[in-house]
Amino acid sequence: MSKSFAKHIGYDDPLEIYLSRLEGLLSADYRISRRSVALLILQEDKEILNLVQEKEKTHRQEIAGIIEEAKKHFSHPLNYIISLCRQKEAALISGQVMSVKKNTKNSLRSIVSRAMMNPFIGGPFLLLVLYYGLYKFVGVFGAGVLVNFLEEHIFSSHVNPIMISLVKNTVHFQPLQDLLVGDYGIITLGFRYAFAIILPIVATFFFAFAIIEDTGYLPRLAMLVDQLFKKIGLSGRAVIPLVLGLGCSTMATIVTRTLPTKRERIIATLLLALAIPCSAQMGVIMGLLGDKPLGLVIWLLVIIGVFLIVGFLAAKIMPGELPSFYMEIPPLRLPHLWNILRKTFVRLKWYFFEVLPLFVFASVFIWLGQLTGVFNFLVKIMEYPIRLIGLPSQASVAFLFGFFRRDYGAAGLYDLKKAGLLSGNQLVIGCITLTLFLPCIAQLLMNIKERGLRLGIAMSVFILFFSFAVGFAVSQIFLLFHLHI
């Protein structure tokens, strides 16, 4: 834009005097006009104040003095006074060039919008969205059809055999061979997992999520759940990372950055790690409990209960600023396919750069664990709590692997079920404990990256004990009431 179009907003006289006094004191280069810097100083913009502190060594005191003087002069906060002047100016300009057409109040758009925000219609509507968007499209189509195709027809039959023979012919050192193409190798497990399992699941999820996002549904959902979320220390805004967590909790942990306070980010991260099952894991749990509707209902109720109770307690314990909710409700729109595809692609790209290295890292971890025998040792240790919650000791392997690949753990239980080693009760207890159990290693590393080492480890230790405690409690309740599922 050419400079001549820049409009100079005039403020009230006293404000203009403070501004020109500030401008006169500024000597450093800020790459924006001195007037803009002076305005930001009066509004006490944190970043600019820090910058000015750093750059204006000689006039620091005087600048601070002018801010105080200006604040005393006005009975309202300065950012309020300045916003008012700007609004007046903006109204003047828009009044000259805009004409407003009266909207017909009962357009289809506004009827649907109101229905989505109605507390009685909104709930069932959410269930519909989850059923078709998440279960049918991501679960059945993405995690089922696409994963099967990529795993069996691309990786197991083409990519892996080629890579295995390539590595075995070029590298003649057994441990290195294992690291690259062993059962848990970087190529055979890390890459296969990332491309054949994660890619189709998150791609379908991001696609569905982008559609939901572009319609403008999420702010309406946020406004519906805000009061409930306040009880667990979050605001309605947190619905976005939490819904995303149903796709991939690792990615959702990154998205907690959008929450305004540290307190909300910590609570959301904890709930994502503990009680939000990701799409890969949910797929297998549906498979395990699919023929036991009562078991599925118990699983769902326990997970929702844990989500609410732990959130409630976390909100009670955690200090910090209470959440506040404000959000624009944009008009409902029909999404454009091109935008959806572009969004899905950009997210996938970003996701792969952030998460693929972690899968490679996981492969190295397992490799080290097996090489040193730590793995077998851990399996033995895990057998104690496993027996405590009434599961056969063979389930120990499934739990340990569940940490490295959340769905792998559930798949381990699937094998035990097929072998007839698990009763209905044991299946339900196993699924509950595994859902709550430590997140996958990618998510653990992301927790540490986002929340710091101390908090990341503390959360994991809590989750480790808590998941078995809940499993134990459920098994005792089954015993007490002679329940058989």
Added chain:
Amino acid sequence: MPGAIDHEGIVSLVELKIKKKGKVAYLRAKDRHQMQKLIAIGALPGTAIVLLQKFPSYVFELGHSQFAVDKELAQAIFVKVSK
């Protein structure tokens, strides 16, 4: 509630009746952060406002946009009801 409505017909958004039109009269934010949020959504004196919904959150039309806020923020916005 006596005292909530003063003589000039100015009420907080929480007391406003649904579908009632008015203009933002003034803000009574409890701190800087709350004020900043209200300024961010453009809830400044003189702006036309219509309350659309009170439960589970406060939804209103402000100027040409719609916003949802919680009770704490809604209590800080005072509206002069149009006759």
